[in-house]
Amino acid sequence: MKQVTIDDAEKADEIFDILMGSDVAPRKRFIHTQAKNVKNLDI
Numbered sequence: 001m002k003q004v005t006i007d008d009a010e011k012a013d014e015i016f017d018i019l020m021g022s023d024v025a026p027r028k029r030f031i032h033t034q035a036k037n038v039k040n041l042d043i
Contacts, residue, residue: 018026 015030018030021027
């Protein structure tokens with residue numbers, strides 16, 4: 001878990017909407033663009 005501060009709360013809300021929202025396309029795009037940065041993947 002990561003503590004969210006006021007400075008990055010807006011960005012965190014945006015990412016949360018992408019990952020948890022009902023629209024699949026933004027989530028898929030996020031996963032594709034961030035896949036190279038994954039360090040610890042728990043499957």
